[in-house]
Amino acid sequence: MATIKLKGREIPLRYTVFEMKTIQEEIAPLGELQYLIVGRNKDDENDTSKYGGPEHLGAIAKLIRVLGNAGLEEAGEAPDLTDKKILRAMKPGDLVDAVNACLKAMNEGMASEFPEKEEEGPVDVTLENMKKKEQKES
Numbered sequence: 001m002a003t004i005k006l007k008g009r010e011i012p013l014r015y016t017v018f019e020m021k022t023i024q025e026e027i028a029p030l031g032e033l034q035y036l037i038v039g040r041n042k043d044d045e046n047d048t049s050k051y052g053g054p055e056h057l058g059a060i061a062k063l064i065r066v067l068g069n070a071g072l073e074e075a076g077e078a079p080d081l082t083d084k085k086i087l088r089a090m091k092p093g094d095l096v097d098a099v100n101a102c103l104k105a106m107n108e109g110m111a112s113e114f115p116e117k118e119e120e121g122p123v124d125v126t127l128e129n130m131k132k133k134e135q136k137e138s
Contacts, residue, residue, distance in 0.1 A: 001071070002105035004064060004098055006089035011064075011081070012071030013101060015109025019070050027062050037063060037099050052092070060095065061086045063102050071105075 002013045020030070028036055035042040036059035039051030050056050061083035068086075069079035090098060 002101050004101045011068040013067040013105035014070040015106045
């Protein structure tokens with residue numbers, strides 16, 4: 001699981017469909033999010049003039065808050081992160097690592113938990129039961 005460290009506190013980052021919805025409501029549509037969190041102009045990817053600006057820093061703080069509070073809540077801890085606490089806990093040199101941790105959490109969340117569809121055809125029930133039993137024992 002992706003994590004971020006804020007003032008010595010390890011914060012797990014979690015991304016589910018609920019966080020996807022919240023991010024789009026509070027920050028930006030997913031297609032624009034990538035530009036905001038890296039401080040680039042969506043109309044000109046070579047323009048980095050937004051890096052370190054209020055919109056860029058605000059987007060990072062909100063993203064960490066949403067993912068971090070989800071991770072804390074899932075871990076049974078109080079989801080107590082605020083944008084102010086996050087920005088106060090970070091130094092400018094932490095921005096790239098923070099964004100990378102968020103992107104890692106989002107990639108982990110995008111991985112499907114549904115099993116791949118198995119081949120169609122005759123099914124050996126005995127073999128299937130043996131496979132299930134092996135999985136339970138592992």
